[in-house]
Amino acid sequence: MDRVKEAQEIEDDLPDPLEIPDLVPGCMAASKPYGAAPEFQKPLGFPGGLVENWQEKAIEKMAELRGKYRSFRVFLDSCVKCGACTDKCHYFLGTGDPKNMPVARQDLLRQVYRRHFTLAGKYLPWLVGARDLTEEVLDDWYSYFHQCSQCRRCSVFCPYGIDTAEISMAGREIMDSIGKGQKYSNEIIGKVLTIGNNLGLPKKALKATLEDLEEEVLEETGVPVRFPLDEKGAEILLVAPSADYFAEPHIAGLIGYAKVFHQAGVTWTISSHATEAANFGMFIGSYENMREISLRVRHAALDLGVKRIVFGECGHAWRAAYSFLNTLAGPFDFLDQRYPIPQHICEFTYDLIAAGKLTFDKSKNDHIRLTFHDSCNIARGSRLGNKPGGQFDIPRAILRATCNHFHDMPADTIKESTVCCGGGGGLLTDELIEIREKGAQPRMRALQHVAAEHGVTHMAAMCAICKAQFSKVLPMYGFDREAIVSVHQMVSNAIVLERTDGGAVGERDEE
Amino acid sequence: MLTAVYASTFYLAAAVLAGGLAFRTWEYATTPAPLKIPTTPAPTTRTGVAFRLSREVVLFESLFKANKWIWLFGWIFHAALLVVLMRHLRYFTQPVWDWVTLIQPFGVYAGFAMVAGLAGLWARRILVPRIRYISAPSDHLMLALLIGIAVSGLMMKYVAPTDIVAVKSFFLGLMVFHWQPLPADPVLLVHLGLVAALMIVFPFSKLLHAPGLFFSPTRNQVDNPRERRHLANWARALEAGRQ
Ligand code: HEM
Ligand code: SF4
Ligand code: SF4
Numbered sequence: 001m002d003r004v005k006e007a008q009e010i011e012d013d014l015p016d017p018l019e020i021p022d023l024v025p026g027c028m029a030a031s032k033p034y035g036a037a038p039e040f041q042k043p044l045g046f047p048g049g050l051v052e053n054w055q056e057k058a059i060e061k062m063a064e065l066r067g068k069y070r071s072f073r074v075f076l077d078s079c080v081k082c083g084a085c086t087d088k089c090h091y092f093l094g095t096g097d098p099k100n101m102p103v104a105r106q107d108l109l110r111q112v113y114r115r116h117f118t119l120a121g122k123y124l125p126w127l128v129g130a131r132d133l134t135e136e137v138l139d140d141w142y143s144y145f146h147q148c149s150q151c152r153r154c155s156v157f158c159p160y161g162i163d164t165a166e167i168s169m170a171g172r173e174i175m176d177s178i179g180k181g182q183k184y185s186n187e188i189i190g191k192v193l194t195i196g197n198n199l200g201l202p203k204k205a206l207k208a209t210l211e212d213l214e215e216e217v218l219e220e221t222g223v224p225v226r227f228p229l230d231e232k233g234a235e236i237l238l239v240a241p242s243a244d245y246f247a248e249p250h251i252a253g254l255i256g257y258a259k260v261f262h263q264a265g266v267t268w269t270i271s272s273h274a275t276e277a278a279n280f281g282m283f284i285g286s287y288e289n290m291r292e293i294s295l296r297v298r299h300a301a302l303d304l305g306v307k308r309i310v311f312g313e314c315g316h317a318w319r320a321a322y323s324f325l326n327t328l329a330g331p332f333d334f335l336d337q338r339y340p341i342p343q344h345i346c347e348f349t350y351d352l353i354a355a356g357k358l359t360f361d362k363s364k365n366d367h368i369r370l371t372f373h374d375s376c377n378i379a380r381g382s383r384l385g386n387k388p389g390g391q392f393d394i395p396r397a398i399l400r401a402t403c404n405h406f407h408d409m410p411a412d413t414i415k416e417s418t419v420c421c422g423g424g425g426g427l428l429t430d431e432l433i434e435i436r437e438k439g440a441q442p443r444m445r446a447l448q449h450v451a452a453e454h455g456v457t458h459m460a461a462m463c464a465i466c467k468a469q470f471s472k473v474l475p476m477y478g479f480d481r482e483a484i485v486s487v488h489q490m491v492s493n494a495i496v497l498e499r500t501d502g503g504a505v506g507e508r509d510e511e
Numbered sequence: 512m513l514t515a516v517y518a519s520t521f522y523l524a525a526a527v528l529a530g531g532l533a534f535r536t537w538e539y540a541t542t543p544a545p546l547k548i549p550t551t552p553a554p555t556t557r558t559g560v561a562f563r564l565s566r567e568v569v570l571f572e573s574l575f576k577a578n579k580w581i582w583l584f585g586w587i588f589h590a591a592l593l594v595v596l597m598r599h600l601r602y603f604t605q606p607v608w609d610w611v612t613l614i615q616p617f618g619v620y621a622g623f624a625m626v627a628g629l630a631g632l633w634a635r636r637i638l639v640p641r642i643r644y645i646s647a648p649s650d651h652l653m654l655a656l657l658i659g660i661a662v663s664g665l666m667m668k669y670v671a672p673t674d675i676v677a678v679k680s681f682f683l684g685l686m687v688f689h690w691q692p693l694p695a696d697p698v699l700l701v702h703l704g705l706v707a708a709l710m711i712v713f714p715f716s717k718l719l720h721a722p723g724l725f726f727s728p729t730r731n732q733v734d735n736p737r738e739r740r741h742l743a744n745w746a747r748a749l750e751a752g753r754q
C-alpha cells in the first residue's frame with residue numbers, strides 16, 4: 001500500500017506534461033537548419049541559391065499554391081484567431097516562443113498572403129496585420145517553418161481543422177522555389193532518388209547486412225528465418241524505413257517482421273530499388289518530389305512481380321503510403337485486391353493474431369514494463385485496420401499480446417492528442433538539437449508520469465524518426481537511451497517460432 | 512433623403528454579402544484538394560462526414576476538446592446570434608410565421624446572451640497574453656462591431672424605443688422596391704448602419720470561417736484513400752506517359 005501511495009505522491013509532484021509556459025518572444029528565432037547547397041537543390045527542380053527577384057517569385061508561387069490547394073486558401077481565409085490552438089504545439093509548450101503557437105506560425109504566411117491577396121491587406125495592412133515579404137519575414141519563415149514537425153496536433157483542436165502542417169509545407173515549398181532549401185531534407189531526397197534510400201546505403205552493403213541478420217537469427221533461435229532481397233515472384237514486397245537495416249532499436253523491429261512473415265508462411269522480399277519507406281517529399285510540401293519517390297515503390301512492385309505491398313514501422317512513411325500512395329502511384333490493379341493496398345506490418349501481424357495463428361511467450365518480455373507512443377502521422381494522418389481509430393487499438397493489441405505489463409501515458413498525451421517526439425517533419429538533424437530537445441518535453445514528462453506511477457521502463461513506437469529522436473533525447477531527460485523499443489521488437493522477443501518440422505522452438509530442450 | 516441613403520446602403524450590402532459569399536464559395540468549391548488529408552480518426556463514409564461536420568457546426572466539437580472557456584463563450588454567442596437572427600425575421604415577413612412569433616420572447620434573452628458571449632471572448636482576447644499576441648486591430652474591431660449591433664438593438668428595446676411598425680414597413684418596402692420612410696431615431700440608425708457594415712465586410716474578412724468550415728479538407732474528406740483513388744485534375748496531367 002505504502003509504495004503505491006508513495007508513487008502517487010511522486011507522480012503528483014511531477015510537472016503537467018502540457019503545462020503552458022509564459023511567452024518568451026523571439027527565444028527560438030536563431031534556431032534554423034543548414035541551407036541546402038546548390039548541388040542538392042538543382043536535381044529536385046529548385047534554384048541553387050536565393051534568386052535575385054525572390055520576393056516577386058515567392059508571391060507568384062503563393063498565387064500558384066492558392067490555385068492548386070484548397071487547404072491553403074481555406075485555411076488562410078478562415079482562421080478567426082480564437083486562440084484554441086495556441087497551447088497545442090509541443091514546440092510552443094517546450095519553448096514559450098509565441099511564434100511556435102500554431103496560429104502565429106500560420107500568421108507568418110498569412111500576413112504576406114493578406115498583403116497581396118486580400119482587399120483589406122492591400123489597402124489597410126495595419127488593420128489586419130498584413131506585411132510585405134521582407135528579408136526579416138523570410139528569416140522568420142526559415143526559422144519557424146522548420147520548428148514545425150507537421151504533427152497535426154493543432155488541427156485536431158481547431159474548430160475548422162486548420163492544419164498548420166499544410167501551411168509549413170507550403171512555406172517550405174515557396175522557400176524551395178526561390179532557392180532557400182533545407183540541407184537535411186533535400187539531401188535525403190536526392191539520395192533516395194539516386195541510390196534508393198535515405199541513408200545512401202548501396203545494394204552490396206544491404207545484401208551483406210541481410211545475410212548477417214539471417215545468420216544471427218539462426219544462431220539465436222535455430223530457425224532459418226529469411227531476409228530476402230530482390231527476389232522475383234515473392235508474394236510480398238516489404239518497404240521499410242532504411243534505419244531498420246542498420247540502427248538500434250530499428251533492426252530488432254525488422255527481425256520481428258521477418259519472424260512474422262516466417263510464421264505466416266508467406267514469401268516476401270525487400271527491393272534494392274525501393275529500399276526506403278520514408279518520403280521526405282512530404283516534409284517539403286512538394287507534390288512532384290513526393291510523387292517521384294512514391295513511384296519507386298510502384299516500379300519495384302512491378303519489376304518483382306509481387307502481389308502485395310507491406311510497409312514497415314515508420315510514421316510519415318505510413319501517411320505517405322496509406323493516404324497518398326494510391327493517389328501518387330496508383331492504381332494498383334496489378335496487386336491482389338483481397339488485401340489492403342498498401343498494408344501496414346502491424347495490420348499484417350494483428351490479422352494473424354486475431355486468427356490465432358501466432359503464439360507468444362509473454363514472459364520473454366517480463367523485464368519490460370511498457371508504454372506506447374502514438375506517432376503523429378499514424379495517429380492523425382492515416383489509419384490502421386478497417387475502423388476509424390484502428391491506428392490506436394491495433395498496436396496496443398499487439399503489444400498487449402506480447403507483454404504482461406502495459407500502461408498508457410496520460411490520456412491528453414496519447415491517441416489523437418498524442419504529443420510529437422520532437423524530431424518529425426524534417427527536423428531530425430543535429431543542428432536543430434535544441435528545438436528537438438525542447439519539443440520532446442511534453443512527451444518526456446508524460447513518460448515520467450507512467451514511470452513514477454507504474455514503474456514503466458520502456459516505450460514502444462512504430463516510427464523510425466520517433467525511435468531515432470528518442471534514442472537521442474531520452475538521456476537528456478534522465479532515461480536510458482535504450483528505453484525506446486520497436487513494436488515488432490516486442491513481437492520478435494515473444495514470438496514462438498515453429499521449426500520446419502512443425503515443432504515449436506521453445507520445446508527444443510525437451511526433445 | 513435618409514430613407515434613400517439607408518435603402519441604397521442595404522441594397523449594396525445585400526448584394527456584396529450575397530455576391531461575395533457566392534464568389535468565395537465558388538472559389539473554394541473549384542480549388543482542388545489534391546491529397547487526402549482528413550484529420551484522423553475520420554469517418555469512412557459520406558454520411559459519417561456529414562455527421563462530423565454537423566457536430567462541428569452545431570456543437571463546435573473540436574473547439575470543445577480544445578478549450579472549454581472559448582467554447583462556452585463562443586457557443587453562447589453563436590447560438591444567441593442564431594436566435595436573434597431568426598427573431599428578426601418578423602421584420603421581413605407579413606404575416607409573421609408562427610414559429611417566429613413563438614420565439615420572440617427568447618430573442619430578447621438571446622440579445623443579452625450574445626453580448627455576454629462576445630464580452631467573454633473580448634475579455635480573453637485582452638487578458639490572455641497568448642490570444643492578445645495573435646490579435647490584430649481587426650479582431651478587436653469585429654467584436655466591437657458585433658457588440659455595437661447587439662447593444663444598440665437592446666437599447667431600442669429598453670432605453671430608446673423606436674417605431675417598429677415603421678421599421679417593418681421600411682424593410683417590407685425594400686424587398687418589393689417600394690420604399691417607405693425610415694424613422695430618424697439615432698439608435699436605430701446606428702444599429703442599421705453597423706449591420707450593413709457587417710454584411711459588407713463579411714466576404715472580405717475572417718467571417719469566411721462560416722463557409723470555410725464546410726470546405727476544410729481536414730474535416731470534409733472521407734477516410735478511404737486505399738479504397739478509392741483520389742486525383743486532382745492538375746495532378747492527372749503529370750500522369751501522361753507514366754508506366
Ligand atoms: C456556419 C456557421 C458558423 C460556425 C460553424 C461558426 C463557428 C465559429 C467558431 C467555432 C468560432 C470560434 C470560437 C469563437 O471565438 O467563438 C467562431 C468565431 C467567430 N464567429 Fe463564427 N461561426 C459561424 C457563423 C458566424 C457568423 C454568421 C458570424 C457573424 C455574423 C460569426 C462571427 C464570429 C466571430 C466574430 C468570431 C470571432 C470571435 C472572437 O473574436 O473570438 N460566425 N465561429
Ligand atoms: S503541426 Fe504540430 S508542430 Fe506544427 S504547429 Fe501544429 S502542433 Fe506545432
Ligand atoms: S484554433 Fe484555428 S481558428 Fe482558432 S486561432 Fe487556431 S488556427 Fe485560428
